[in-house]
Amino acid sequence: MAKAFPVTHQRGFGTVAITTFIFLYAPLAVALVFAFNAGTSPAKWGGFSLRWFQSAANNQQVISASILSLKLAAISAILSTTLATLAALAMSRTPRFRGWTLAYSAISFPLMVPEIVTAVALLVVTATFRGWTGYSGLGYLVLAHTAFCVPFAYLPIRARLQTMDISLERAAGDLYASPWNAFRFVTMPLLFPGILAGFILAFVTSLDDVVITEFVKTAGQDTLPTYMLGQVRRTITPEVNAIAAVFLLISVALVMCIYVVNQRTKIN
Amino acid sequence: MASLEAVRSKSASRTRWLLISPAVLVVIIGAIAPLLVIVTYSFLTPGPTGGVNYTLSFDAWTRVLFDRDVFDDTLTLSGTNLEILLRSLLLSLATTVLCLLVGFPTAYFIATRNPLNREVWLLLVTVPFWTNLLIRTFAIQDLIRNEGIINTLLIKTGFISEPIQMLFTNFAICLGLVYVYLPLMILPVYASLERQDRSLLEAASDLYARPFNVLREIIVPLAKPGIIAGSILVFIPAIGTYVTPILLGGGRNLMIGNYIEFQFGQGRDWPFGSALSLALMAIVMVALLVYIRHGDSHGHEHG
The missing domain is CATH 1.10.3720.10 (MetI-like)
Structure with a gap:
C-alpha cells in the first residue's frame, strides 16, 4: 500500500515554517516600503517619495x-x-x-x-x-x-x-x-x-x-x-x-x- | 642529532607563539584585562561621584541579592534587585522556549527539502540575521506601536476600537528578542537534523510508528545536541540584552543589562555595577557549562 506521505512528513511543520519566514521578513519589508513613504505615519501610505533618503543624505x-x-x-x-x-x-x-x-x-x-x-x-x-x-x-x-x-x-x-x-x-x-x-x-x-x-x-x-x-x-x-x-x-x-x-x-x-x-x- | 631536533622544534615553537601572540594580546587588552578591573572594583566601595574608593568591602556583592537595613544592619532579600534578575531570567527563558517552538519545525522543514532548495531556505534565514540588530528592533517597534500597522489594520477591520498597547510591555521585549535571535536557534538545530540518518525514520515508519511518535522517539532525541546549542546561543545574548528593553520596553521594564548601565551612569555605584556584571557572567557561565556537557561538540573538535 502506498504511503500517503513521505516518512519525513510532520503535520503542521510546513505551516509553522512558512509563518516563521513571514515573521522574519514582514517587519523588514514594512520598514523597507515605508522608507519610500511620502507621509510621516508608520501605517498610512502617503504616496511614493524619496524625501527620507534625501533628508538622511543631507543630515x-x-x-x-x-x-x-x-x-x-x-x-x-x-x-x-x-x-x-x-x-x-x-x-x-x-x-x-x-x-x-x-x-x-x-x-x-x-x-x-x-x-x-x-x-x-x-x-x-x-x-x-x-x-x-x-x-x-x-x-x-x-x-x-x-x-x-x-x-x-x-x-x-x-x-x-x-x-x-x-x-x-x-x-x-x-x-x-x-x-x-x-x-x-x-x-x-x-x-x-x-x-x-x-x-x-x-x-x-x-x-x-x-x-x-x-x-x-x-x-x-x-x-x-x-x-x-x-x-x-x-x-x-x-x-x-x-x-x-x-x-x-x-x-x-x-x-x-x-x-x-x-x-x-x-x-x- | 637529538639536539638538532630540539633546536628545530624550539625555533618552530618560537615562530608559533610569535604568530599567536598579537591576536591574544589584543583580546587581553581589549576584553580580558578590563574584566579583571571589574572583578577588582566589585570588592571596593563607591566613590562620591562615580569611581571607587580603595577600601576592601563585600558590600557590593551582598547587595546583589540583599538589602541592608539602615538601622539594625540586618539583611533582607532585595525586592528591586530580585525583581529585575527574575524578570531578566524569565524573559530570556521565555524567549528561548518560543524560539525553540518556532525554530524547530522551521529547521525541520528546511532539512527535509531537497538539497538545492535547502541552501536557498538557509540563505533566507541568514539574511535577517546579518541585518543590523538595532534596525530589526526598530522594525518591530514600528509594527507594534499604537499608531503602527498592526493596530491600524485591526481597527480598520473592526476587530478592536481602541489600539492595543503592545509597545513598552514585557510582551514587546519578548517579541523583539525572539525576532532578533531566532536564526541562532534555527541554524544549529538544522545542522543536527540534517545529519540524521533517514533510514531510521523509514524503519520506524515500516514498523507502524505514527509520525508524532517518530518525532518524539527518534528525531528530537537525535537533535538534542543542536537543540541545546541553539538554546544556549539564544539564551546568552537574550539575558544580557541592553538595546531591546530600551526600544521595546520603554523606561519601566528594565532588564539586568540596563540595571548594570544605570549603576555606571546615574547610579554612580561602580562596585555594585561590577558585582551585577559578574553575577550576569556567572549565569552565562552556568549556561555554557550545560552546553559543554550536553551540547553539540561536533565541529568544535580541536586542531
Whole structure:
C-alpha cells in the first residue's frame, strides 16, 4: 500500500515554517516600503517619495556617523582578520602543543562574555586612561572593536584550514618550493575564501555593534547605530527607515558575496 | 642529532607563539584585562561621584541579592534587585522556549527539502540575521506601536476600537528578542537534523510508528545536541540584552543589562555595577557549562 506521505512528513511543520519566514521578513519589508513613504505615519501610505533618503543624505550627523562606522569597521576588520589569520595558521593542523587551550580560550573569550559586561568594563578602563594620558581619539574604539572581532574572523579561517588538504603544501615542498612560495602560491589561494568570510563577518560585527561603542565613545564619536539609538527618545521619523533600507541592502549584498564565494570554491 | 631536533622544534615553537601572540594580546587588552578591573572594583566601595574608593568591602556583592537595613544592619532579600534578575531570567527563558517552538519545525522543514532548495531556505534565514540588530528592533517597534500597522489594520477591520498597547510591555521585549535571535536557534538545530540518518525514520515508519511518535522517539532525541546549542546561543545574548528593553520596553521594564548601565551612569555605584556584571557572567557561565556537557561538540573538535 502506498504511503500517503513521505516518512519525513510532520503535520503542521510546513505551516509553522512558512509563518516563521513571514515573521522574519514582514517587519523588514514594512520598514523597507515605508522608507519610500511620502507621509510621516508608520501605517498610512502617503504616496511614493524619496524625501527620507534625501533628508538622511543631507543630515550632517548621519553623514559623519556613517563615515565613522565604515572607517571603524574597515580598520578593525582588517586588523582582526590579519591577527586571526596569523593565529589560525599557527594553531591549526599542528599537533596539540602546550598552551594551545589557553590561546584558544583567550581568542574565543569575547564570544563568552555578555556585551554589556565588556562594555562597562571598557568604559571604566578607557575613562581612566583618558584621564591619565589625555588622549581621546579613535584608538579606544579601534582597539575595542578589533578585540571583539578577532574570534569572528578566526572561526571561518580555522574552519577553512581544517578542511584543506595538507598534502598539497607538502607536495610543493617536495618540488623544492621555498616555504614562503609554498605559502604564497598554495596555502594562501586555498585559504582565501576563509579569510574573506572572516573579514566580512568581522566587518559586519563591527558595523552592527551598538552596546560597546556606546560605552567607549566620547562626544562626537557617534557611529550610525549609536546615532540611531540616540534618536530613540525623540519622535522617530521615517529617516531611520531610509537608513535601514540602505543597511538591509548592504547586508544582503554581503551575505550573497559569501554565498557565491563558498559555492565557487567548495572543497570536495 | 637529538639536539638538532630540539633546536628545530624550539625555533618552530618560537615562530608559533610569535604568530599567536598579537591576536591574544589584543583580546587581553581589549576584553580580558578590563574584566579583571571589574572583578577588582566589585570588592571596593563607591566613590562620591562615580569611581571607587580603595577600601576592601563585600558590600557590593551582598547587595546583589540583599538589602541592608539602615538601622539594625540586618539583611533582607532585595525586592528591586530580585525583581529585575527574575524578570531578566524569565524573559530570556521565555524567549528561548518560543524560539525553540518556532525554530524547530522551521529547521525541520528546511532539512527535509531537497538539497538545492535547502541552501536557498538557509540563505533566507541568514539574511535577517546579518541585518543590523538595532534596525530589526526598530522594525518591530514600528509594527507594534499604537499608531503602527498592526493596530491600524485591526481597527480598520473592526476587530478592536481602541489600539492595543503592545509597545513598552514585557510582551514587546519578548517579541523583539525572539525576532532578533531566532536564526541562532534555527541554524544549529538544522545542522543536527540534517545529519540524521533517514533510514531510521523509514524503519520506524515500516514498523507502524505514527509520525508524532517518530518525532518524539527518534528525531528530537537525535537533535538534542543542536537543540541545546541553539538554546544556549539564544539564551546568552537574550539575558544580557541592553538595546531591546530600551526600544521595546520603554523606561519601566528594565532588564539586568540596563540595571548594570544605570549603576555606571546615574547610579554612580561602580562596585555594585561590577558585582551585577559578574553575577550576569556567572549565569552565562552556568549556561555554557550545560552546553559543554550536553551540547553539540561536533565541529568544535580541536586542531
